[in-house]
Amino acid sequence: xxxxESTYVPKSGIxxxxxxxxxxxxxxxxxxxxxTPKNLNYWYTFGAILSICLVTQIATGIFLAMHxxxxxxxxxxxxxxIMRDVNGGWLIRYVHMNGASMFFVAVYIHxxxxxxxxxxxxxxxxxxxxxxxxxxxxxxTAFLGYVLPWGQMSYWGAEVITNLVGAIPLIGEPxxxxxxxxxxxxxxxxxxxxxxxxxxxxxxxxxxxLHLWALHTSGQNNPVGILIPKEREKKDMVPFHPYxxxxxxxxxxxFLMMFAVFVFFMPNALGHPDNYIPANPLVTPAHIVPEWYxxxxxxxxxxxxxxxxxxxAMFAAIGILFVLPWLDTSKVRSMRYRPTMKIFYxxxxxxxxxxxxxxxxxxxxxxxxxxxxxxxxxxxxNSYLWLTRLSTLYYFAFFAVILPFVGxxxxxxxxxxxxxxxxxxxxxxxxxxxPVQAEKKG
Amino acid sequence: xxxxxxTKEAPEGEATRRDFIHIAAGAAAVGAGVMVAWPLINSMxxxxxxxxxxxIEFDTSKVQEGMQIVITWQGKPVFxxxxxxxxxxxxxxDNNAPGLKDPQTDAERTKPGHEAMLVVLASxxxxxxxxxxxxxxxxxxxxxxxxxxxxxxGRIRKGPAPRNLDVPAYEFTAxxxxxxx
Numbered sequence: 001x002x003x004x005e006s007t008y009v010p011k012s013g014i015x016x017x018x019x020x021x022x023x024x025x026x027x028x029x030x031x032x033x034x035x036t037p038k039n040l041n042y043w044y045t046f047g048a049i050l051s052i053c054l055v056t057q058i059a060t061g062i063f064l065a066m067h068x069x070x071x072x073x074x075x076x077x078x079x080x081x082i083m084r085d086v087n088g089g090w091l092i093r094y095v096h097m098n099g100a101s102m103f104f105v106a107v108y109i110h111x112x113x114x115x116x117x118x119x120x121x122x123x124x125x126x127x128x129x130x131x132x133x134x135x136x137x138x139x140x141t142a143f144l145g146y147v148l149p150w151g152q153m154s155y156w157g158a159e160v161i162t163n164l165v166g167a168i169p170l171i172g173e174p175x176x177x178x179x180x181x182x183x184x185x186x187x188x189x190x191x192x193x194x195x196x197x198x199x200x201x202x203x204x205x206x207x208x209x210l211h212l213w214a215l216h217t218s219g220q221n222n223p224v225g226i227l228i229p230k231e232r233e234k235k236d237m238v239p240f241h242p243y244x245x246x247x248x249x250x251x252x253x254x255f256l257m258m259f260a261v262f263v264f265f266m267p268n269a270l271g272h273p274d275n276y277i278p279a280n281p282l283v284t285p286a287h288i289v290p291e292w293y294x295x296x297x298x299x300x301x302x303x304x305x306x307x308x309x310x311x312x313a314m315f316a317a318i319g320i321l322f323v324l325p326w327l328d329t330s331k332v333r334s335m336r337y338r339p340t341m342k343i344f345y346x347x348x349x350x351x352x353x354x355x356x357x358x359x360x361x362x363x364x365x366x367x368x369x370x371x372x373x374x375x376x377x378x379x380x381x382n383s384y385l386w387l388t389r390l391s392t393l394y395y396f397a398f399f400a401v402i403l404p405f406v407g408x409x410x411x412x413x414x415x416x417x418x419x420x421x422x423x424x425x426x427x428x429x430x431x432x433x434x435p436v437q438a439e440k441k442g
Numbered sequence: 443x444x445x446x447x448x449t450k451e452a453p454e455g456e457a458t459r460r461d462f463i464h465i466a467a468g469a470a471a472v473g474a475g476v477m478v479a480w481p482l483i484n485s486m487x488x489x490x491x492x493x494x495x496x497x498i499e500f501d502t503s504k505v506q507e508g509m510q511i512v513i514t515w516q517g518k519p520v521f522x523x524x525x526x527x528x529x530x531x532x533x534x535x536d537n538n539a540p541g542l543k544d545p546q547t548d549a550e551r552t553k554p555g556h557e558a559m560l561v562v563l564a565s566x567x568x569x570x571x572x573x574x575x576x577x578x579x580x581x582x583x584x585x586x587x588x589x590x591x592x593x594x595x596g597r598i599r600k601g602p603a604p605r606n607l608d609v610p611a612y613e614f615t616a617x618x619x620x621x622x623x
Contacts (some may be wrong), residue, residue, distance in 0.1 A: 156571065160587065163569040178483075182492045184517030192486060282512055282519050282564075284572040288587050302588055307568055307604045363589055 006030050025170075035237035036244055039221035039419045043117075044220075045251030046110040048244075052252060053103040054208065058201050060096040064089075068148065070194035072187045075150035076278045094267040100142050100258050101270045103291035107135060115324075116345060118333030119221040125325040127218065130211040132321045137204045139264055139294065139318075144197035150190065151275035152285050158185050158193070160288060167308040184281065225334030236419040267403055287362070295359030296352055296395075303385070303392040305378060313392065320399045329400050329407030332415060340410040344402050351394045358388040497623035499615065502559055510575055514565060515622045519564035519572060521611065525594055530558060532581050533595040541599075544606045548595045551609050561597040561612055561620065568603035583607070 006045050008029035010016045019026055067086050069078040082089035111131070114120055120128035147158045162185065166176040181188030219228070228236045238244075262269065270292055274285045300317050304310035320327075335342045361384040366373070373382030380386070416422050498515050500522070505511055508526040512519050525533070530548075537547040552560060564572050571587035578584035578591040580599040585592075590601030597606045612622040 103568065156587075159565075160569040160571065178487050181486055182488045182517060186492075186517050188486075188492065279512070281517065281573065284586060287570065288584050302602075305602055307602060310602070 001015070001354075004030070004033075004035055007033055030057055032239070032241040032245070034216060034240040035233055036220055036240045037224075037228060037264075037419060038236060038238045038243070039222050039224060040220070040244065040247070041223055042247075042251055043109070043113040043223075045248045046106050046113065048248035049106045049252055050103070050256050051208065053099060053106055053254075054204060056099050057096060057103060058205070060092050060099065061198070061201065063092050064096055064242075065198065065295070068194075070148070070191050072150060072190055072279070075148065075190060091263070093096075094263045098259065098262045098267060098270065100145065101262070101291070101293065103138065104142070106255070107138060108293070111135065111321075112349060113220075115348075116335050117221055117223055118225050118328070118330075118335065119347045120325045121328065121333050122325070123218045124221060126214040127211060128325055129322055130207055130214055132318070134204055134207050134211060135321070136318055137200055137207065139297075141200040141204065142291065142293070144193045144200070146275075148197060149275060150248045152277040152279055153272045153275040153288070154280035155185060155281065156284055156288050157188065157290060158415060160191075164311045164314075167311045169308065202307060221333065222332060223336060223424065224335070224421065225332065226415060226418070227249045228419065232418055278392065278419060289360050292356065292360075295357075296355035298361075299355045299359035299388045300392045300395065303388040317395060318391075321397065324399060324403075328403045329405075330403075330410070330412070331407075332412040334415075337413040337415045338406075338410060339413065341403075341406050344398060344406060347394070348398045351391050355388065355391045355395065358384050358391060363388070437438065484501065497621055499619055499621045501619045502556075503618040505559070507558070515610065521560070521562050521564045521596075521607075522577075523560045523562075523575075523594070525558045525560060529581060529594040530586040531594055533597075536580075536595070536597070537600075538591055543598050543604070546595075546597060546606055551595055551606070553595075553612075553614055556614060556618075560594070560596060561622070562609055564607075566590055566603055567598065567605040567607065568601070573607075 006026055006029075008019075008026045015025055018024070029425055065081065067078060067082045067089060074312070079093070082093050084090075100333045114128060114131070143157070143161060147154045160177055162176060163433055165179055166172045168175065177183060179189075180186070181192060222228075272289060272291075275287075289295070297314050301310045301314040304313045330338060330341065332338055335345055352401075363383065363385040364379065365384055366380070366382050366388050367384060368382055371382050373380045376386060377380075378385075450503065495516055498513070500513055502522060502524070505522050507524050507526040508529075510521055510523040512521060514520065533548045536542075549557065551562075552558075563577070566573050566585040566587065568585065568588055568590050571585050571591070573583035573585040573592060575583050578593075578599075580591050580593040582591070582593040582596065582599075584590070585603065588602050589598045590603035592603075592607055593599055595606075596609070610622050611621050614623050
């Protein structure tokens with residue numbers, strides 16, 4: 001799995017015996033001694049943080065499953081029982097519940113870091129694509145899990161999201177009934193959601209292994225974004241352990257502290273109070289919102305006035321990430337050396353936050369209260385409907401227009417030949433390696 | 443060279459017996475895969491006991507004029523609305539209103555002799571939320587989730603929903619009693 005020469009020497013007799021039969025200790029030792037660029041900053045610690053998030057979710061989930069009842073009659077009460085009666089149940093559930101949010105905080109930072117430093121570019125396309133698959137699986141798992149407590153938001157979230165499938169022309173209706181296991185969301189739906197919610201984390205785990213395999217094959221990217229030639233490996237690389245085990249460990253502690261603040265002081269801050277009302281198929285809550293981490297995609301869904309079009313746009317918003325490596329035409333990886341692209345990137349981040357904000361608002365509400373407005377096509381210009389549409393437009397334009405176009409037009413800054421150069425000579429005295437050379441593979 | 447070793451190569455581009463056996467074995471494996479997968483996939487379709495709940499009966503004389511009640515059919519809420527004279531007047535006047543997304547007359551959505559009684563599935567045709575009566579712009583329902591407006595005939599007038607509120611298959615069996623499904 002690691003793409004470097006093994007330096008492991010088995011010492012004891014048992015290790016020698018094992019090494020010729022199952023070289024698992026060698027595997028671990030090679031993992032730990034992996035040469036890693038020496039300039040990784042704290043944005044690069046989120047990979048390790050995410051792996052801990054996954055382990056936390058799986059571990060707490062296994063114990064919650066020991067007390068949870070996947071039945072419409074009992075699900076809500078069993079979750080309340082976990083909260084009140086099961087020993088430490090409140091802690092396990094709050095960790096699991098807030099853990100999902102923390103997982104998404106970390107994954108969004110991780111993805112934006114990859115976007116900024118061009119970590120998706122050759123030869124790392126597979127790492128990025130596998131990451132996109134993980135992200136998609138995470139969304140699916142989080143949605144399935146949110147249905148399980150069988151509160152009002154669980155029920156109506158399931159209703160709305162499964163209905164997305166019903167928007168597909170011709171096959172939508174039968175597929176919808178198949179998905180729900182009946183004409184409406186009911187016990188059959190809850191049971192299968194529980195089954196899949198238990199399954200998918202292990203699928204994610206499998207894809208994470210592939211993600212790391214691809215990472216160790218093509219090597220870590222770094223903030224400078226250059227490929228490190230073999231002969232400079234000694235100077236520009238350090239072993240993963242202890243350098244990055246310590247750095248990741250420190251970042252993890254800070255992250256867990258923030259996690260703990262949510263779990264112990266504001267465990268329901270990121271949830272919706274309506275989910276503490278048992279599911280009622282006859283009453284829709286006045287204002288349905290998904291969990292915060294899905295809001296940008298929910299906003300895109302609502303931006304399109306056509307039902308099927310909205311569903312297509314929402315899935316396209318995730319789908320376009322898969323082809324990102326081929327949309328970016330720039331030869332330079334890191335946006336550190338792409339002054340024009342950097343500005344569009346900043347706007348993209350802010351735009352993502354705006355989309356999330358829009359997803360939580362009523363479409364007809366005014367963005368700036370009291371500001372004069374006029375009707376544009378099917379809504380007021382000063383409404384979240386139009387703000388969402390403009391944000392959606394920028395989201396797609398960023399990938400489909402800005403990345404390909406700016407990559408061809410902009411003049412990047414001079415990029416260094418090695419990781420040490422910017423440190424030794426100062427950031428303005430780069431030797432100006434031609435990007436194509438730095439791009440050379442292997 | 444022993445005789446059991448096949449050494450004679452077929453000319454370029456010509457199918458050999460080995461190609462045939464590869465394709466045949468591959469096709470059989472795919473067929474077997476589908477046959478194994480189908481029962482598993484089909485097990486997720488509605489079970490027999492779920493399908494057995496397909497019809498219900500209800501006496502509509504309990505619904506007074508101007509009143510609306512909600513009953514469940516197949517786990518889905520259904521509106522029974524006995525519309526008032528004013529509501530009837532408005533929906534009939536709107537039969538040919540411009541901009542109907544899914545044009546239908548009110549008569550096409552009710553049963554002859556029971557024109558005032560509207561029976562519709564109480565799920566918004568957008569994404570399935572339950573619309574509330576009396577808050578929309580057209581004297582009918584309004585869906586709080588994504589802002590679809592329906593008139594008192596359940597016709598979509600404004601918003602993202604693609605269709606009128608669905609009228610389930612139903613009939614008046616005896617007098618005022620209906621059977622849905």
